[in-house]
Amino acid sequence: MGVRDRFSAGLARQLGHPSGPAGRLVARMLNKGNSQAVHGAVEAADPQPGQSVADFGFGGGVGLRPLLDRVGPSGHVHGVEIADTMLSGARRRFAAELGDGRLQVHSGDLTALPLADDSLDAAITTNTIYFVEDLARAFAEVARVVRPGGRFVVGIGDPEEMRKYPFTAHGFRLRPVDEVVELLRAAGFADATRQRVGDSDGAFHLLVAERAGRDQ
Ligand SMILES: C[S@@+](CC[C@H](N)C(=O)[O-])C[C@H]1O[C@@H](n2cnc3c(N)ncnc32)[C@H](O)[C@@H]1O
Numbered sequence: 001m002g003v004r005d006r007f008s009a010g011l012a013r014q015l016g017h018p019s020g021p022a023g024r025l026v027a028r029m030l031n032k033g034n035s036q037a038v039h040g041a042v043e044a045a046d047p048q049p050g051q052s053v054a055d056f057g058f059g060g061g062v063g064l065r066p067l068l069d070r071v072g073p074s075g076h077v078h079g080v081e082i083a084d085t086m087l088s089g090a091r092r093r094f095a096a097e098l099g100d101g102r103l104q105v106h107s108g109d110l111t112a113l114p115l116a117d118d119s120l121d122a123a124i125t126t127n128t129i130y131f132v133e134d135l136a137r138a139f140a141e142v143a144r145v146v147r148p149g150g151r152f153v154v155g156i157g158d159p160e161e162m163r164k165y166p167f168t169a170h171g172f173r174l175r176p177v178d179e180v181v182e183l184l185r186a187a188g189f190a191d192a193t194r195q196r197v198g199d200s201d202g203a204f205h206l207l208v209a210e211r212a213g214r215d216q
Contacts, residue, residue, distance in 0.1 A: 004166070005166075008166040008167040008169065008170055009167075009170045011026075012168070012169075012170035012172065013170070013171075015030075015167065016171070017082060017131075018030075018059065018083050018085055018086055019083060019084065019085045020085060023083065023085040023086070024085060024089060027059055027060030027061075027086060027089055028060060030059045030060045030062065030127075031059075031060035031061070034059075034062060034126065034127060035062050036197055036198075036204075037126055037127075037155055037197045037204040038062045038063045038066075038124075038126050038155065039062075039063075039066055040195070040197040040204070041063065041124040041153045041206055042063055042066040042067055042070060044153045044195060044206050044208045045122040045123070045124050045151050045152075045153045046151065047070040047075070047121065048070070048071070048075075048121070049070075049071060049075060050071065050074040050075050051076075051122065052075065052076040052078070052120050052121055053067050053070075053071055053075070053076070053078070053120060053122045053123060053124075054077065054078040054079070054080060054115065054120050054122075054123040054124075054145075055067060055078075055079050055080070055123070055124050055125070055126075056080045056113070056123060056125040056128060056142070057080070057081060057082070057110065057125055057126075057127070057131075058081055058086065058090065058105075059083075059086055059127070060086070060089065061079070061089065061090045061093055061094065063126065064090065064103065068094075068097055068102060068103060071102075073102065075102070076101075076102060076103075076104070077097075077102060077103045077104075078103075078104050078106060078115060078120070079103065079104070079105040079106070080106045080107075080108045080109075080110070080113060080114065081106075081107065082108070082109050084107070087105055087107055090105045091105060110125065110129075110132055110141060110142070111132065111134055111138045111141055113141045113142070113144070116145065117144055117145065118144075118145070118146070118147040118148070119145055120145050121146075121147060121150050122150055122152070122153075123145070123146055123150070123151075123153070124152075124153045124154075124155065125152075125154055126153075126154075126155030126156075127156070129173070129180065130162075130173050130174065131172075131173070132173070133173070135173075135180070136186065136187065139183050139187035139189070140187045140188075142187070143187045143188040143189060143211060146211045147211065148212065148213045149210065149211060149213075150210070150211045151208065151209070151210055151211075152208075152209050152210075152211065153206055153207065153208050154180060154206070154209070155204060155205065155207075156175075156177070156180065156204070156207075157202075157204055157205070158202045158203065158204065158205060159174040159175065159176060159177070160202065162174050177194070177205055177207070180207060181194070181207055184209045188211060188212050189210065189212065190209070190210055190211075190212040191209070191210060192207045192208060193208045193209075194206070194208075195208060
């Protein structure tokens with residue numbers, strides 16, 4: 001493997017599981033580069049004051065602040081992450097919100113969420129599903145923890161656009177948007193509407209889905 005390939009493979013690994021000093025650097029990069037897309041996902045989830053909401057795979061935590069702002073002092077935000085470096089970063093950055101109980105960060109996986117059934121009013125996950133092999137299982141888990149009528153927003157880069165970045169050749173699962181929508185539907189999220197963040201052909205996708213009732 002050449003130097004370029006090694007760099008791409010290392011970057012892909014860090015994006016999927018940021019760790020150590022390089023992971024902290026990646027977290028800063030993610031917060032900057034993904035800010036508009038993640039804020040778009042929060043807007044689309046439309047959290048209300050007093051609600052309980054979550055960001056799965058929050059990375060550098062760029063989604064946690066707008067979620068906290070939207071649910072206000074009587075609401076609750078859960079962040080779930082597999083990466084210890086991201087968890088410790090959030091514990092440092094959000095010490096006050098963790099202290100007053102408005103935010104909880106959990107070590108956990110999208111395919112086995114450490115949250116109770118029907119405990120969330122809304123949830124987002126952005127730029128994470130490229131790293132999830134069993135997406136049907138992950139979406140079934142999200143359907144378990146989001147209450148009927150609650151919203152789930154999945155944010156993904158456009159697969160064709162993503163394919164242009166050499167690092168995505170190293171293990172990224174770039175699923176067609178239709179396939180992700182179908183998996184959402186199969187998991188119990190009816191009528192995923194599609195939004196874009198930006199006007200270009202390669203603009204970021206937001207899939208905004210509502211949890212169907214238990215008997216649907
Ligand atoms: C590319 S970063 C995106 C971070 C943030 N959501 C954003 O859009 O900037 C992917 C994040 O998802 C986390 N992640 C990957 N697989 C995960 C899984 N199965 N469950 C929970 N988090 C996961 C990684 O640790 C990493 O922090």
